[in-house]
Structures are given as C-alpha cells and as structure tokens.
Amino acid sequence: AVDGVSLDIKAGEFFALLGPSGCGKTTLLRMLAGFEAPDAGRILLAGSDIAQALPHERPINMMFQNYALFPHLTVYDNIAFGLKRAGMARADIATRVAEMVALVKLEGLEKRKPDQLSGGQRQRVALARSLARRPQVLLLDEPLAALDKKLRESTQGELMALQRRLGMTFVIVTHDQEEAMTMADRIGVMNAGQLVQVAPPRELYETPRSRWIAEFVGDINLFDGEVQSQDGHRLSIATRDAGTLVVAEPREPRDKTKLAVAIRPEKVKLSRRGPVNDPGHESAINRLEGVVTDVCYLGGATSYKVKLATGAVVQSSMANTARLDSDTFHLDQHVVAWFTPDDCLVLDQ
Template sequence: MTDHHATTDAALAASQAPLLRIEAVEKKFGGFKAVDGLSLDIKAGEFFALLGPSGCGKTTLLRMLAGFETPDRGRILLDGEDVASVLPHRRPVNMMFQNYALFPHLTVKANIAFGLKRAGLKRAEVKARIAEMLALVRLEGLAHRRPDQLSGGQQQRVALARALALRPKLLLLDEPLAALDKKLRESTQRELIELQRRLGTTFVIVTHDQDEAMTVADRIGVMSAGRLEQVAAPRQLYEAPASRWVAEFVGDVNILDGTVAEQDPHRLTVTTQDAATLSVAPPRQKVDINSAVSVAIRPEKIRLSRRGPVADAAAGLNRRDGVVSDLSYLGGLTSYTVKLDAGATLRATLANVARVEVDDFSRGQHVVAWFSPDDCVVLPR
C-alpha cells in the first residue's frame, strides 16, 4: 500500500515538474554580467516570452538554452536532465534565428530536410516529415523554390518548418518576426499561436516588442540588466506591475510620485507634489505612513469630460481640472495630453466608438480628468 502511494506521489510530482528549469544561471563576458543569477521554470506546452530592452540578457539566455553559450554558474534542466554542458545538436531543442539562416542555394524542401538527414532519418521518413511540415506552415506549392524566390513571410515559415521538423521538446525563437511589416507580423503572430496550440510544443520567444509578447505568450518574463524583474501572465503584468520599472516598460503609464498620508483597509491617501492628494486602492505589499511611493495610472483608465462626473457617481473619485495641451488621433483611439491645474501632465486614451470627423476635445480646451482609486497601482520607490 505504501509503495503504491509512493509511486503515485512520484508520478504526480513528475507530471507537475516544469519542462525547463533554469537555476541561478550566470553568464559573464569579460567584466560584463549578461545574465545575473537568473532562475525560472517553464511548463510543458507553454508559450513563454522573454521581454526586455536591448542588452538586458534575453538573447544570451536563449543561446544558453540552445547550447551556443555555456553558463559560468547554475544549471539548465530540461525534462529533469542538466543540459548546460550538452552540445547543441544533442539537445531536444531547436532554435529559429532572427535572420532565418536559410541555406540560399537549397530549395525549401532541401532546407527542411537538412537537419532530418543529419539526424539519420530514413529517406521515407524524411519525405513524410517534409510533407507534414510544408502542410503545417501552408507552403505545399513552394517546395522547389529557393529562399530568394520567396517573400519575407514565406522565408519565415520555411525557417519555422525547419526548426520544427525534428520535433524538439523546446523551440526557441529569437526575434522571429522583426523583419516583417506590421500587418504581416500581426497575421504571423496569430499563426504562431495556432501552430503552438496544435503541436503542444513548448515555445520560448525573445522579443523587445511588448505588443508581440502580450499577444502570443501565456506568460512573460520581463528582463533588465540580466535579471528577471517580473514573471506573469500578460494581464497581470499590465494591470499589476511589480515595480515602477515594469510599469513604465510595459505599455504607456502615468506616474505620480508622492508620500503615504493615511491608510485604512480599503483606501490609501497619497499626497503628491503636482497632482494634489489622491485616493488609491491599497497595494498588495504593506506600506508605512510617510513612505515614498509612486502611483501608476494607465491612460485608458483616465476619463475626460467637460464638467466631470455627476455628483452621485463621484464619491471617492479622483478628479482634476486641466487643459488639453496636445492630442493624437490613432484611428480606434485618440490620445490626449492634459496639463493639470495642479502642475502634473497626464495622458488619457479614449476609444473612438462613434464615426465622427472631429475629436471629443481640442487643444486649449478646459477639461476634467477623473479616475477611480481602483484604477491606481501603488508602487514602492
């Protein structure tokens, strides 16, 4: 009986274990620490994004996962096996490069076949796998073309097919859509999501494009200076950033610095220099009276009107008078910059829900900007 329970517990633990576990990995180049003691778990079948500015260490981390770089310290466990010192071609991992790295003299078919032949698959197996991959990326009629006879989007699909042909446990994508134009990039993002869900393969994508990460990923790891600032699902990352740095990096945000004046279980009062006193929702982490904090408010959470909300609906709202100093019409949205009478500048984004030929507000117009305490995120300074 005990043996049965022990076996069941072991099987349950194995099923819950991450496919990829990165443990305190560090990588230096000379005196520069590119990856600094980073730890991360990624589940089987997950679409995970590493997001961050240039030089934050995300591509170095990806190259260590692929085997092109070796960690100075730490472990990289894939399915429980430490692969940190395993050669790239001996890992169940494949990588799709930013420039696609297709062989220019080989046809689409031959590009896909290259890795399969090197892996020693039989001719019939190679033929079947090529047909499967061409169908998967919808390039059946282009098998005999060379890369220079394909569009950028088609080349990207060939690179993807070649990377998936060996059925890796883990597919690494290094800025794979950077070379595509906006419309093609958006359609390819949708195709990538669909492909990943159909295959169930674990994808790890590196990108500096926040919209791309938010669109494709189940979870996002935001990197800065070789460390992970926050790992969360896209909605949580946007609505509940863990730090001011994350709030400013992911999407547009208004930041107002202040000091905690009062607090109760439901509300926090923050005194600011240039936006008067704000009523905000209490943060998850405890803050003390007189501690310095930043209040983050996303532009779409700020409403604008000529007179402000009606009295009955105004209880607890933060309302500030100001003047529209600038505006940008963006099709579905209009972005307004409002200079408050108290001194701060706020950005407000309003959806253009009606088909009209004039903006709701014009430059120089007096407006009331208002937002609720629950729209504010309090971050330590």
C-alpha cells in the same frame, strides 16, 4: 549578461522573454540552445541537466532572427537539412517535409530558393525547418521582427494556433511588448541581466512589481507623494504635481510613507466638466483640471496629453465609440481628467 537567473518554464507553455536591448534575453535563449555555456548553474530539461550538452545533442531547436536559410538550397532541402544530418531514411524525410510544408502552408513552393520567396514565406520555411525534427522545445529569437505589421499580426495568430496544436514548448524573445502580450501564456521581464518579474500578461500589466516594470510595460502616469492618512484599504497621498489623490490599496498597510501613484492612460477619463455627480460616479473623486496639449488619433482610440497647472502632463487614452468626432477633445481645450481609487496602483518611489 545573465546574472543569477532562476526560471521554470512549463511543458507545453508559450513563454516570452521581454526586455530592452542588451538586457540578456538573447544570451539566455542561446544558453538554452547550447550556443553559450553558463559559468555556473544548471539547465534542466525534463529533469536532465543539459548545460554541457552540445547544441545538436539537445532536443531543442532555434529559429534565428534573420532566419539563416541556406540560399543555395530549395525550400524542400532547407526543411530537410536537419533530417538528413540526423540520418533519417529518404522516404521518411519526404513524408516529414510534406507534413511540415502543409503545416506552414507552403504547398507548391518546395522547389523555390529563398531569394524567390517573400519575407513571410522565408519566415515559414525557417519555422518548418525548426519543427521538422520535432524538438521538445522551440526557441524563437525575434522571429517576426522583419515582417510588416499586418503580416506580423496574422503570423502571431498562426504561431499560437500551431503551438497549441503541437503541444510543444515555445520560448520567444522579443522587445515588442504587444507581441509578448498577445502570444505568451507568461512573460519574463529582464533588465540588466536579471529576471525582474514573471507573470501572465494581464497580471504583469495591471500589477507590476516595481516602478521600473510599470514604466517599461506600456504607458503610465506616475505621481510621487507621501501618505497623509489611511482609512481601511484607502490611502490619501499628497502629491506635488496632482494634489491629494485617494487610492485603493488592497494589500496590507505599507510601512513606507513615500509612494508613487500609478494610473494607466486608459483608466483616465476626460470630460468637459468632470464626472456627473450621481451614484454611479461616487468613487470618481480624483479630479485633475488642465488643458489638452496633444491629440493623437489611433483609430480605435485617441491618445491625449493634458497639462495641469503644476506643469505635469497626464496621458489619457479614450476609446473612439462614435464614428464622428462629437465626443473628442481638441487642442487648448480645458478639460477635467478623472479616475477612481480602484484605477490607481501604489508603487514604491
């Protein structure tokens, strides 16, 4: 489930584990918590190996996906449960619970049972219980999955603010890419039990290490081809589906001749006749003509699919800058999709 993973998480960092279902991210989280034992290797926390320590002996708490609240206990007693087990004095427990209740904004709900709370309130109780013993590390297993979109977005912001205020290390597991991009300082992408890339959100999105990561993180257009020529840091790549594309390759020249050209949809511009031939568009030399086959209005942007003469489909995402639809394109309209060499990313096939 977890295959030779080696990973460093910094103190005070908000770190996300991202990957498809069954990739091993929750197993890795459970190993950190102590619910799974590694077959080999070490788990170091501030220099001490805790791989064989029992869960309650670790300065680590875990917030579960289903919150795992005790249904017969009140909000107060749910939050106080771990403190009582640790033998804390009653007066100190009351002070700590009041502090946690204020931290997650649950004042006035202390006497309610979990079935008298909304999903968002139950999530806050679980968070307060996880934080009550002041762990060095807080593990979160898809904690926002049960919330609706609006509440999930507001809770993301609250979690980020809370983590900064406490200076605590948060490790979150999620399959929601947008959630990981929004919240994490760095993201570790897992696939088939292995850690395939660790990077800040922007680096992960703009410069994925492999074709698999490029396809998994966000939407992307991919054209397989062969290198025709190279002029400095510019490659001309002959593709089967999009003709010859010119791409900027800032790294050292590649040995491989078979490469894939990748372009994110938001980098692909659409126009009725292609880019205006002026100095501002000199670099827009990649032009693909086709017909609009799909239009999806998403509020802030509109997503288009353009079918080329070769049968290949190009995705474009255009910001909706005007209130009216004067700048939009409609089904069956002939358009030119264009992008610059700097918009392209070169990946191994």
